[in-house]
Amino acid sequence: MTSHVSLALDDILVRPIVDHALAEDLGRAGDITGQACIDPxxxxxxxxxxxxxxxxxxxxxxxLALAxxxxxATFEVAAPDGSDVMPGAILARAEGAARAVLAAERTGLNLLGRLSGIATLTRAYVRLVEGTGATIVDTRKTTPGLRALEKYAVRCGGGVNxxxxxxxxxxxxxxxxAACGGVGEAVRRARAHAGHLVKVEVEVDGLDQLEEALKHGPDVVMLDNFSLDDLKTAVxxxxxxxxxxxxxxxxxxxxxxxxxTGVDVISVGALxxxxxxxDIGLDAV
Structure with missing residues (x-):
């Protein structure tokens, strides 16, 4: 199980995303089903x-959707973010105005299910590389508008951003x-531009480019689509x-x-x- 201590994501980052999703669902007239069927x-x-x-x-x-x-409304967490759960496990309990609970249901479930899915897949990758020294990291291949949340979910799964x-x-x-005319020139320009706190990474697609890049002192080299043998050679x-x-x-x-192969980091867009x-459900009790 992942430690919960370092996983907190401040509400100020989450609330605008939740509010936007709620507004999308409530539309122009609010939850007319709840208004029609449920006593206020x-x-x-x-x-x-x-x-x-x-x-x-x-x-x-x-x-936050419910709030x-x-x-x-009350909201009590039973299995915090980062917890491993089995089918049937209760994640949280809440009590509130029935109309509000049901109007917020889908927005909360959409985001909770999406992020828990990312955390679960990340957990699978992290477990598979245990003992090798390699770190599983995500990419910028995220859902527009949800990057902060999705990268948080990767951390919940034990991955690194x-x-x-x-x-x-x-x-x-x-x-x-291609625009610079070569790997070495690109790294040279980046090094000249970067401040002392800025890392420089360069992508290479072959061992010849790796050697050229290393001459100019990049912090990180991305080995793109290398075979296993070439990864070992690169290391x-x-x-x-x-x-x-x-x-x-x-x-x-x-x-x-x-x-x-001995690489330090493995980036996985699929995360x-x-x-x-x-699959998470909300059930009346």
Missing amino acids: DARLSVVWASRQDGRVSGLSCAR ALDPT HRFGLDDAILIKDNHV RAAKGRAVLEASGGVNLTTVRAIAE THSAPVL
């Missing part, structure tokens, strides 16, 4: 329960290299001069062998772009 004074107690084995992430989304529609955006590290990709050639990141062709079948939603 009715109260409802509910639980969120997992229907699958998985790892929890995103309970604050369910809490936005009923600030007086790559850069959050274009502004927090220099990452020279193949098209940057020997780099001799610790840069952090080596393997990327491309990574899945649950291949990740262990990639980790065993955020292909994670199945964890």
